[in-house]
Amino acid sequence: MTLADCDRVSEIRIRGWQRAYRGLMPQSYLDSLSVAEDAALRRERFTRAADGGGGEVVNLVAERGGAVVGWAALGPYREGEVRTGDAELYAIYVCGDHLGSGVGHALLEESVRRAGTRGQARRMYLWVLRENTPARRFYERAGFRPDGTEEPFEVEGTAVPEVRYVRPLEG
Template identity: 75%
Template sequence: MSFPIAVRDMRLGDVDRVSEIRVRGWQTAYRGLLPDSHLDALSVAEDAEQRRAFFARGGPAVVNLVAERGDAVVGWAAHGPYRDGEVRTTDAELYAIYVDPGHLGRGVGHALLQESVRRAGALGHSRMYLWVLKGNVAARRFYERAGFGADGAEEAFEVDGVAAPEVRYRGDLPSVPRSG
């Protein structure tokens, strides 16, 4: 039996599972794009410690969402104001989206992206940007199927001396009438 996907706000108790999803996601999605030594050295415990501290600081700017199937957290996404360097703009940015590798291709990422788009639109943002590794063909196809497209901007990114350039994608958000 397949459970439906439910997307909700992340809670402090989700941190360990989100860190596991994020680290395993990096190790799966970026294998062959980033050095194996870097990917193999990633630590779920260290990521959880950093994430717990960040989560404790709180703040309304970053929206952290998790996707559940049954009682299991199977995906995580985070979005907020677009960062142009350290300058915030009126646009939104999808900072991250990761799915448990065992749940890839089952609609989890799509559900998280749809909810991030919906929420950003409801806050009055007209555009959402995201950065993706240029060589991550699967992720690029995922975003393109969702209506995002590369806008020509590229940024140098390097990990342990290996170049892994990123390309920026842009999607127009639906305007959501505000109630009240």
């Protein structure tokens, strides 16, 4: 991912939230999400990482025909404020017209591959909304399994609990 990709990544991310979480989160919250605000934050983070701060996050993009059509982010697993030796998939989104085309699978497999080649990580974790059945099936097809850990997550007073998934890494 480059700095120039930040605007497109934000568009994919925000539209992905609005599509995937419809009916799982308050619609007013989803409607309030701003591509411009997300892009500004993403550019700031990218610039800070390029200047040597927070460079432990890996941002990947998938392109088709020279256009960014998907994005994934991974790094150390976060247990509260502590970074552990394991890996975490922080996010993965594909633009709507490329869903089901293999872009998400390619991003996920490259994320797993990179996590397995970095440091001593033995596992890769991710969090997914408990009620997001399509995403859960996607991760399960890729070898991730729920490990029984759930975490509360609340949006505008609505509970949207998350389930933790894990997959062993090959070093």
